[in-house]
Amino acid sequence: MEFNTISVIGLGYIGLPTAAVIASRRKKVVGVDVNQHAVDTINKGEIHIVEPELDMIVHAAVKEGHLRATTSPEPADAFLIAVPTPFKAEGGNDHVPDLSYIEAASKAIAPVLNKGNLVILESTSPVGATERVAEVLAEARPDLTFPQSHGEDSDIRIAHCPERVLPGHVIRELVENDRVIGGMTERCSKAATALYKIFVEGECITTTARTAEMAKLTENSFRDVNIAFANELSIICDKLDINVWELIRLSNRHPRVNILQPGPGVGGHCIAVDPWFIVSETPDEARLIRAAREVNDGKPQWVIDKVNEAVGKFLSANPEKTAKEVSIACFGLAFKPDIDDLRESPALAITQKIAASNPGQTLIVEPNIEALPAGKLEGCTLVTADDALESADVVVLLVDHKPFKSIDPQQLEGCYLIDSRGIWAA
Numbered sequence: 001m002e003f004n005t006i007s008v009i010g011l012g013y014i015g016l017p018t019a020a021v022i023a024s025r026r027k028k029v030v031g032v033d034v035n036q037h038a039v040d041t042i043n044k045g046e047i048h049i050v051e052p053e054l055d056m057i058v059h060a061a062v063k064e065g066h067l068r069a070t071t072s073p074e075p076a077d078a079f080l081i082a083v084p085t086p087f088k089a090e091g092g093n094d095h096v097p098d099l100s101y102i103e104a105a106s107k108a109i110a111p112v113l114n115k116g117n118l119v120i121l122e123s124t125s126p127v128g129a130t131e132r133v134a135e136v137l138a139e140a141r142p143d144l145t146f147p148q149s150h151g152e153d154s155d156i157r158i159a160h161c162p163e164r165v166l167p168g169h170v171i172r173e174l175v176e177n178d179r180v181i182g183g184m185t186e187r188c189s190k191a192a193t194a195l196y197k198i199f200v201e202g203e204c205i206t207t208t209a210r211t212a213e214m215a216k217l218t219e220n221s222f223r224d225v226n227i228a229f230a231n232e233l234s235i236i237c238d239k240l241d242i243n244v245w246e247l248i249r250l251s252n253r254h255p256r257v258n259i260l261q262p263g264p265g266v267g268g269h270c271i272a273v274d275p276w277f278i279v280s281e282t283p284d285e286a287r288l289i290r291a292a293r294e295v296n297d298g299k300p301q302w303v304i305d306k307v308n309e310a311v312g313k314f315l316s317a318n319p320e321k322t323a324k325e326v327s328i329a330c331f332g333l334a335f336k337p338d339i340d341d342l343r344e345s346p347a348l349a350i351t352q353k354i355a356a357s358n359p360g361q362t363l364i365v366e367p368n369i370e371a372l373p374a375g376k377l378e379g380c381t382l383v384t385a386d387d388a389l390e391s392a393d394v395v396v397l398l399v400d401h402k403p404f405k406s407i408d409p410q411q412l413e414g415c416y417l418i419d420s421r422g423i424w425a426a
């Protein structure tokens, strides 16, 4: 199958790098996004998101005429859908996936579909979402045939291919990672494999659409469950007065045991989200996966409770002081070490809650940012680690950024410490 024009629907953290990398292979790429600002920025050869190396690739692809962005779909040989899959806003804590973006994108491409086209869903999706795409397309185009009704003979090929790139390394991982490709039929899988071979150097492994959907959800649930085990251990050990870091080190001496490190909670937009896509479809069966989500979601409050306990201890030991005179320093705001990304960060959420309830001074140490995020941490001060340790009474370690690991233990003496990552308390 030949792909001369490829259309990528949704030009965000996944879609734009994918479009740019395909365009860098000298294919004609038409990027489609409902966000006019994103479209205008890309057509100027610039980018609206942060990802190393992406700006150069987009700039070159637009300048050489291989990549163009637009707000309305155009005919192409293949369509890759990379739109958001958040939770439904209504329903509060039900964590039900919202397929409306996928449905809207499918409806938008339906009028420009032609016989022989390939449609790939890349968005992280609950099982059955690819079949839903096929249904929406079939409803809109009764003049074409689809895999659900015509199998291998269908006019349109449809597949799911989940994305597993790591933010910050997207350009390299897009090319090097293996891809799981789930076609609605074998012919669909073959067509999708031919498309990915344009830019993927990793292995392309084919399966069914439903298995491919479940594979992505399984990978992130596996990680979530393992992190939850470590987090639960940390809470149990605290109660039993055992050093959890030493305990894990000792247990990991067993040749077949590899326990992860506890932390302040699970952040980011994949691990904390994707397991719910399994739970929401099979609530009675996914008991362990749900429990892991609950353990990890409960960890930030446990850290906050520990901070309040430390403040109480400090005040009992210093009866001449009032709560207003207690200074709390929070180390780290990012959602993981050595990056500046604060989105979905448990460290940020914990710091916000501490700051909101602390009548005294809240100091923040985050070496990866220049200023505190606007409107989110009123009354807090961004300071250096040295300044924080000079005046803080309670110190909370939330992210194991490299510079924090080399802090002289003497500087921590006399502070009440809550070390959620075990770099000082280990």
Ligand SMILES: NC(=O)c1ccc[n+]([C@@H]2O[C@H](COP(=O)([O-])OP(=O)(O)OC[C@H]3O[C@@H](n4cnc5c(N)ncnc54)[C@H](O)[C@@H]3O)[C@@H](O)[C@H]2O)c1
Pocket: 009, 010, 011, 012, 013, 014, 015, 032, 033, 034, 035, 038, 082, 083, 084, 085, 101, 104, 105, 108, 122, 123, 124, 125, 163, 164, 165, 166, 167, 269, 270
């Ligand atoms: N960001 C990651 O690290 C990552 C990793 C793996 C998988 N994913 C998955 O990939 C999907 C996309 O994630 P993202 O981070 O790129 O999201 P994003 O929010 O960065 O980008 C999505 C883009 O889609 C556009 N969009 C929304 N509806 C549209 C429509 N109907 N037509 C055209 N464009 C539309 C938005 O304007 C936005 O620019 C999600 O399902 C996500 O879970 C993301």
